[in-house]
Amino acid sequence: MTISAPVEDIEIELLLEALNQRYHYDFRHYARASIRRRLTQARIQLGFASLSAMQEALLHDAALLPRLLNYLTVQVSEMFRDPGYFRALREQVVPHLKTYPSLKVWVAGCSNGEELYSLAILLREEGLYDRTLFYATDINPNALVAAETGIYSLDLIRRFTENHQKSGGRSSLSDYYRADHGRAVFDRTLRERVVFSDHSLVTDAVFSEMHLISCRNVLIYFDRDLQDRAVGLFRDSLVRHGFLGLGSKESLRFSAHSAAFTEFVRDEKIYLRQGA
Amino acid sequence: MIPGPIRAVVVGASAGAVEALLTILPQLPDGYPAPVLVVVHVPPDRDHALVALMDPRCRVRVKEAEDKELAEPGTVYFAPADYHLLVETEGTLALSSDELVNYSRPAIDVLFESAAHAFGPDLLAIVLTGANEDGAEGLLAVCQAGGTALVQDPASAMAATMPQAALRACPSAQIADMDGIVAALRAAGGAA
Ligand SMILES: C[S@@+](CC[C@H](N)C(=O)[O-])C[C@H]1O[C@@H](n2cnc3c(N)ncnc32)[C@H](O)[C@@H]1O
Numbered sequence: 001m002t003i004s005a006p007v008e009d010i011e012i013e014l015l016l017e018a019l020n021q022r023y024h025y026d027f028r029h030y031a032r033a034s035i036r037r038r039l040t041q042a043r044i045q046l047g048f049a050s051l052s053a054m055q056e057a058l059l060h061d062a063a064l065l066p067r068l069l070n071y072l073t074v075q076v077s078e079m080f081r082d083p084g085y086f087r088a089l090r091e092q093v094v095p096h097l098k099t100y101p102s103l104k105v106w107v108a109g110c111s112n113g114e115e116l117y118s119l120a121i122l123l124r125e126e127g128l129y130d131r132t133l134f135y136a137t138d139i140n141p142n143a144l145v146a147a148e149t150g151i152y153s154l155d156l157i158r159r160f161t162e163n164h165q166k167s168g169g170r171s172s173l174s175d176y177y178r179a180d181h182g183r184a185v186f187d188r189t190l191r192e193r194v195v196f197s198d199h200s201l202v203t204d205a206v207f208s209e210m211h212l213i214s215c216r217n218v219l220i221y222f223d224r225d226l227q228d229r230a231v232g233l234f235r236d237s238l239v240r241h242g243f244l245g246l247g248s249k250e251s252l253r254f255s256a257h258s259a260a261f262t263e264f265v266r267d268e269k270i271y272l273r274q275g276a
Numbered sequence: 277m278i279p280g281p282i283r284a285v286v287v288g289a290s291a292g293a294v295e296a297l298l299t300i301l302p303q304l305p306d307g308y309p310a311p312v313l314v315v316v317h318v319p320p321d322r323d324h325a326l327v328a329l330m331d332p333r334c335r336v337r338v339k340e341a342e343d344k345e346l347a348e349p350g351t352v353y354f355a356p357a358d359y360h361l362l363v364e365t366e367g368t369l370a371l372s373s374d375e376l377v378n379y380s381r382p383a384i385d386v387l388f389e390s391a392a393h394a395f396g397p398d399l400l401a402i403v404l405t406g407a408n409e410d411g412a413e414g415l416l417a418v419c420q421a422g423g424t425a426l427v428q429d430p431a432s433a434m435a436a437t438m439p440q441a442a443l444r445a446c447p448s449a450q451i452a453d454m455d456g457i458v459a460a461l462r463a464a465g466g467a468a
Pocket of ligand 1: 073074075076077078081108109110111112114115137138139140143199200201202203215216217218247373
């Protein structure tokens with residue numbers, strides 16, 4: 001008998017295969033080390049003795065799916081996370097956006113909405129909100145509901161406020177929410193022009209023509225092939241001279257599609273779509 | 277004793293890290309045969325100056341770890357502030373913005389556990405000074421995968437909590453002072 005891969009590696013392969021075949025959530029090309037950690041965490045906290053046991057339960061009980069998705073997708077976010085990014089959008093991208101009579105902005109991998117509300121506030125401060133249509137997409141249904149609800153714990157607000165100020169905010173963040181029982185309830189008018197939608201960068205297609213795509217800290221969880229797939233989607237979704245913003249540790253340097261973009265604000269990972 | 281050739285070294289440090297690393301890293305010879313992956317706890321907002329501090333003092337190359345780059349021998353990689361550093365089985369580095377682990381990001385446990393899986397017995401893991409318990413579980417994973425575990429002698433550490441916790445989790449780990457750690461690193465790299 002020759003023993004090849006460690007049992008747990010095989011179990012991971014099989015579980016991801018089951019998830020894909022049964023529920024069409026495809027994590028097979030996510031960065032494996034992080035998936036392994038998260039699956040182990042899920043297995044322990046959901047009380048399974050092995051990943052195979054978890055796989056069996058998953059195949060037969062759809063109710064387990066959303067719980068597992070909460071482990072497999074990472075919902076770590078902040079409003080105006082990396083203020084320098086939002087400052088660069090404000091100072092260097094907004095002047096270009098102002099030249100369009102109407103705008104489409106796509107927040108891909110919007111998590112609980114922090115990044116969406118940040119952009120909505122920023123564009124409102126810059127006088128562009130009323131001509132903008134936003135798309136906020138994610139694969140995690142719980143996250144999409146949270147994003148659409150726009151309620152955050154008040155404990156987080158201090159950090160969000162600091163970030164907003166550092167991003168060059170022209171107003172006070174408190175103009176956009178009211179405090180209610182330890183929670184900050186964000187103004188519903190911020191999402192009047194937002195379409196929330198289930199959309200996967202792995203399996204779904206282009207759905208509109210965008211002027212700005214902000215996709216931060218999502219590609220980092222993909223392997224190179226999958227990153228190429230997602231960036232190809234962005235390339236095909238952007239108007240000529242549209243903008244793509246990535247997370248601070250993500251770049252197009254090794255991308256198969258790097259020729260379709262030029263660096264616009266290098267340090268903040270903001271790229272410009274080149275004409276075809 | 278340190279067994280055969282290693283494929284990687286992982287190091288974790290917290291309070292007192294800078295002094296400890298300034299003692300150790302400059303003593304690595306040029307062309308050290310394995311990559312050295314380092315997690316130091318640093319506050320999320322301060323883009324840490326560790327690379328700038330260490331690089332000119334070292335014979336090996338020192339840089340911040342980038343997502344999906346291949347970990348090369350003769351190079352020290354620091355986890356960037358506010359990202360976990362992991363290593364894939366093919367030996368490429370991965371960053372993630374997962375939740376804090378042991379109140380930190382980067383966390384030593386995250387790096388060590390991924391490295392234990394990627395390199396099994398061909399790994400040298402070192403827990404240095406620190407005032408928390410990060411690294412203990414990771415070191416246990418390294419031991420269980422057959423890797424070599426080395427812990428700074430708590431008596432010689434600026435903060436003893438972290439090495440102590442690592443020794444509790446992994447009693448079979450070797451204990452060494454700074455000179456011993458340098459010697460073990462050089463021995464693992466095939467130099468005397
Ligand atoms: C770490 S969060 C990033 C949140 C926010 N963009 C930020 O930078 O703060 C990653 C998000 O990507 C989502 N995600 C993961 N895989 C995805 C996919 N294939 N398509 C779209 N979103 C995905 C997760 O559900 C999660 O909400």
